[in-house]
Amino acid sequence: MKTQVSEHSGRTHGPPNPPVPPAKSGGRKRHWSEPLRNNTAVLLLIVLVIAGSFLSDVFLTPRNLLNILWAVSLLGIVALGQTILLLTARFDMSVAGVVGLAGIVTVLAQINGFGLYSSIAFGLASGVLVGLCNGALVLATGANPFLVTLGVNLLIYSLALSLTESKTLTSTIPEFTVLGRGQLFGFLHYSVILFLALAMILEFALRRTILGRTIYVAGLNEVAGGLSGLRIQLTKMSAFVLCSTLAALTGIIMTSRTNSTVASAGFGMEFDSIIAAVLGGTSLFGGRGGTLRTIVGVAVLGVMNNLLVLLNVPSEAQQIAKGLVFLAVVLADSALRRS
């Protein structure tokens, strides 16, 4: 067999090759910052931070920055799961319901005499279960995941309502609040640590493990993946379960913060988590993105909200700002991609 080292011939079929983007598939020695480069959200974040430092004296204080992280870490954890599912070109609209349900299941377990850890396990298990349901329904029927999980969300929400008889439940174990309120070194909330650590672990898993590789392939070309012996169906199922379980974890931490729970605890998080992931640069169509990017997406949302609060902007305007920023990023991204 011949050995040949040749230059890329430079000939093209139709329009020429655009500059080669970094391979999305991992393996290469990449600079640590690579997932964040070429990213509108990073620019936006920098602009927001600079603007914030001029607009408010309080903004750049360590205390305020930590507050922002604390405020977004819960949405962040949900968004990490959503990111994984988006990479497989699927969505989970039931995360909002799961956040509420998992908190309620945990507290109900405590009320019924279970200990701290076993009650948390119950809460997480409820998430696993919903994830399995979502996955089974979507994979078995081939129905649109958006609609299926939307339906499941309704079911979970009603289930949560009837479990609580529409009342607020309170945790019976005092140590439970440590999870939501505890701080490392007296200033770093556990939920923040958890969010950042999970993002990094998941990014590693996505880039370097078989599971991660298969997640990208599931979003890019699952037929080719299946014909190459990858376990596509199992991987998609895992993505659903992971997403739902992270939502459950969020619900448990949230309950631990407020020491009480309502069925609507996760209200709006299904859309916000997708917004955060897409803002960070994860594609809605699968196969492109990552969880480190989602940290940036979540941070943009957090900084923006924080600034608006510091500037005493009414809360309606905050929603408007969120919508506008999201639109701007989506439009800028697609404009950049076209050019």
Add this chain to the structure above:
Amino acid sequence: MSAPPLQLNGISKGFPGVQALSDVQFDLRAGEVHALMGENGAGKSTLIKILCGAQPPDSGQILIDGAQVTIGNPVVAGKLGISPVHQELSLEPYLSVAENIFLGRQPINRFGLIDRRQMLASARKVLDELGVELAPEAIVGRLSIAERQVVAIARAVSTRARFMIFDEPTSSLTRRESDLLLHMIRRLRDQGVGIIYISHRMEEIFDLCDRVTVLRDGRFVATRQVADITLDDLVRMIVGRSIAAVAPRPRAELGQVVLKVRGLSKRGLLKDICFDLHRGEILGLSGLVGAGRTELARALFGDIIPDSGEIRVDGVPINSRTPRQAIAAGIGLVPEDRKEQGLVLAQSVMANIGMPQLSMLSRFGVIRARRERQLAQRYVQDLAIRTPGVDQNVMYLSGGNQQRVVIAKWLATKPKILIVDEPTRGVDIGAKAELHALLRDLAAGGMAILMISSDMPEVLAVSDRILVMHQGRIAGELPAGDATQEAVMSFAMGLGKRG
């Protein structure tokens, strides 16, 4: 002599980093079929896009009947009588044949509504003109690829196009369908339409075309009368060098049986398939589209679960219910459609090559990056894949090189049996000869190869033995030495002449 109806002078077009066309000339007469040839990337598509108004040229003139025109967009092209019949058909699957033919130009009755009766009548008239039997009411989504092509042609005819462009029209058609299409094209030519014809199939060029223009690396090579040149001349013009014709390979003694298939059946697809595949053998699998060849490949590969029958690899029965199990048993499949089934286009050469054996490359589920890289580098070198590096996304490689990546990913698994389904479809002629040489090298190295192909000269030249399928059965077996196109065809059509 009057000016030719369509003339292109000194057309140049550059894209950042590459000159796609430089100073290309072309002319088209009324009532001729003019072949446009060149390897993939030679500039054919760019020239066609310029002609159809999809892209403006950087310089050069386009003259119609001697008058200079500017084709700013496809609508202008249409008004000038230039009509492409697309390879990727742009039909509306949920509308009828008639609606597709007159899409955007539907006849209107006095209430301002679409006049269905007139539309159906006009559609029937156009279809009659083409000499095809196709119901104007039929829904396009239910038609075969060949029938859809007829609809696309009918649409072009109904606009009274003077110049029609056919880009690889027969690449996914069966022999009989191709013949019908070529017949139709001749009919259009006789009616005075000027036809630009792009195809990699040499027989068609010599069979159908009056003149041929060859492009190479974006430059004009020559325009010649087809009658004045030989196949060798044409090949030399296209690749700029001569390629050894596909000579029958010396027959080696058959090795041991590697794959033994007995009584393999799947309701509606496969009936009682029995054959042996030997070490070092290339077994050609011929037949018409729909005869069950691809289904047989998928059944061997665990992608279709057969109802009955036995598959043995090296004497051990395998019962693969997933491709994963087939891969473990030592089978690799280079599928029919490399873009949809063979490759993850948006991933790197390295990721694609590593894909079938990620677990071999991993420890505790973590991919060992260096091993994956070394594996990819080795096969890129072994197969002479032209890529700037293993990190290049596969989508930026040429068709022939993409196909090599698919082959590389299977060779990397060290399979005993390699199934290749239409290995050279859509690959230009130079790359095709190289792929054939590669398959032979592999067989010489002891690999057992099952080659499915609709390209008859390829089957005859590359295979050691040929199986012909018809309606889900093995209709006949021919040793390559004695096989002729006619003999293979007669089995494929179910006429058979056993013994």
